Structures are given as C-alpha cells and as structure tokens.
Amino acid sequence: MSVLLARVDQRLIHGITVNQWNRELHPKRxxxxxxxxxxxxxVKASMRMSKPAGTGMSIxxxxxxxxxxxxxxxxxxxxxxxxxxxxxxxxxxxxxVDIPEVNVxxxxxxxxxxxxxxxxxxxxxxxxxxKSISAKGIPVFFEYTPDxxxxxxxxxxxxxxxxx
Numbered sequence: 487m488s489v490l491l492a493r494v495d496q497r498l499i500h501g502i503t504v505n506q507w508n509r510e511l512h513p514k515r516x517x518x519x520x521x522x523x524x525x526x527x528x529v530k531a532s533m534r535m536s537k538p539a540g541t542g543m544s545i546x547x548x549x550x551x552x553x554x555x556x557x558x559x560x561x562x563x564x565x566x567x568x569x570x571x572x573x574x575x576x577x578x579x580x581x582x583v584d585i586p587e588v589n590v591x592x593x594x595x596x597x598x599x600x601x602x603x604x605x606x607x608x609x610x611x612x613x614x615x616x617k618s619i620s621a622k623g624i625p626v627f628f629e630y631t632p633d634x635x636x637x638x639x640x641x642x643x644x645x646x647x648x649x650x
Contacts, residue, residue: 488560489584492567492575495591498523499533499543502591502631503568508538510632513566515542519551519574548574552581572615579622587625590616590640602643605630613649616640 490511495503498518508516516537523529523545530545537543542563546554551567554560555578567585569575571593579585593599595607602608606628608616617640620626626640 488564489586490564490566491587491589492569492578492585493589493591494570494572494575494593495568496570496593498568498570499536503566504536504538506631506633507566508541511566512564513541514563515544515560515565517551517560517565517567518543518545519548519567519569519578520545521547524550548577548581551578552583555581555583572612572619576615576619579619579624585624587627588616588619590626590628591630602647603628603638606643613644617644 490513491507493503493507498520499516504516518524518533523533524547533545534543544551544554567575567578569578572588572590575585575588590606592605593607593612595601598609599607599612600609616626620640627637628640628643629637
C-alpha cells in the first residue's frame with residue numbers, strides 16, 4: 487500500500503485537488519473517504535466525472551477503506567486520500583492504514599469552528615484529532631495548494647493561535 491498523502495478538505499473533490507495536487511502527487515487513485523457521501527450515488531457520479539484521466543477514484547466509507555487496505559486492495563496503487571474532517575483520517579490511522587502525512591487544506595468557518603489560518607477553521611474536537619494524529623508521529627501541515635510558498639506545521643498554527 488502506498489498512501490502518498492491524506493488531505494482534510496471540506497469540499498473533497500474540486501479543481502485544486504484534481505489539478506494542482508494531482509500534478510504534485512501523481513496518484514494512481516483518488517480516495518474520498520466519507521460515510522455519508524459514499525451512500526449518495528448522485529454525489530459519487532459527479533465526483534467521478536472530475537477525476538483526471540488515467541486515475542481511479544474510490545468514494546467509500548471509513549470501514550470499507552480500512553478493510554480494503556487490510557485486504558491489500560491498494561497495494562499496487564499510489565493513493566491520495568481526501569476526507570472532510572480530521573476524525574476520518576484519525577479513524578483510518580487507528581484502523582491500521584499507514585498515512586505518511588496529513589495536509590489540512592480547507593475547512594469553512596461555520597458552527598463552532600474558529601479561524602486558524604486563512605482557509606482553515608476548526609472546532610475543539612478537530613484540533614484534538616489533529617493533535618492525536620501528530621502525537622502518533624505523523625506530520626500534520628496546513629497548505630491549500632502545493633504551489634503555496636510554505637507548508638505550516640500544526641505546531642506553528644497552534645502557537646500562533648496561543649495554543650499548544
């Protein structure tokens with residue numbers, strides 16, 4: 487199995503993920519992990535239409551993703567995982583999926599979320615989930631596009647916000 491990157495992005499599949507991140511990572515498979523969207527055939531069909539030529543796309547639940555990785559289904563693939571929330575990525579890691587690093591790309595300021603960067607707002611649970619991922623030795627960074635001037639670490643984002 488070869489996960490290249492896991493990204494937290496509320497919009498899942500859109501121009502930046504299928505163009506800029508695709509150009510940077512060259513994945514063989516885009517994997518959207520979302521329990522709700524994996525049950526919606528219309529959403530799945532629209533996401534599949536936007537995948538780059540020559541790549542595969544899976545839109546599956548957390549449980550199915552974990553089981554597919556355990557069964558070796560993606561052993562010959564390079565995979566770019568995209569999820570709407572940090573909890574999904576943490577569940578994958580806790581389920582045995584080897585994720586080398588986590589990119590936080592875009593989460594909107596809504597409900598109890600407060601801004602942490604220009605494009606990322608988080609609630610308390612999301613912050614704790616990202617800290618849990620980082621505590622496992624997995625780098626967590628904030629970068630909207632691979633063309634951004636810098637990757638900002640979770641630690642630096644939290645320091646700037648006055649949290650640790």
